[in-house]
Amino acid sequence: MTNNSTKWFTSWFDTPYYHILYKDRDDTEARAFMDTLTEYLNIPQGGKILDLACGKGRHSLYLNKIGYDVTGVDLSENSIEYAKQFENHRLHFDVHNMCQPYPKQFDAVFNLFTSFGYFDNDDDHLKTIKAIKAELNTFGFGVIDFLNSEFVIDTLVPEEIKTVDGIDFHLKRYVENGYIIKDIRFSTDGRDFNYTEHVRGFTLSDFEALFEQAGVYLLDVFGDYKLQKFKAKTSERLIMIFK
Known part of the structure; x- marks a missing residue:
């Protein structure tokens, strides 16, 4: 079975094999990152967070557990169907294309674990940044957690x-x-x-150009889940906070 769809993520992410291959992801590290990030951003208790490209909802579930009103969205119908079993009055999941603005505004929009850079057309990457901008309220922050391409x-x-x-x-x-x-x-x-x-090998300067085009302002750049300084040659992650 060969699957060479131009939108590879719509098929691969919907298979059970994707989740088998990546089942050993470090939940402890992911939770510590959410603790550090929400504290750094000073998101108010009960604040609204959009988890953009949430997959089966592992970040969404933890963010909800620590007190936030969370909406998780993803293009994968199978992942959202799975995540919906965990819904409550402050946790909701929805099938959604991140190139388009979700029709609500949030205190933060999180795009985590390299859930960006999938598109063949760079216009779609720009549309996603613009959509995040539209999804933020006046005091909201956008966060993209991307791989450090150079490293x-x-x-x-x-x-x-x-x-x-x-x-x-x-x-x-x-x-x-x-x-x-x-x-x-x-x-x-x-x-x-x-x-x-x-995944498009975006560098920090590529993101800076996208942010400028989208009319958003880059506030902070970090190189790992402990929010330590970004170093192009040695950092494993490229974590950007903007508004």
């Missing part, structure tokens, strides 16, 4: 096999036409699968 490209592991739940995922990584690409091949239940992730 990722310098430390790229070209090939590896990762075995999860008895499935051997054959991973190949390379850079092509400005995109960081991961080719994922595996066989299970007598079928062969092939998916490709490709």
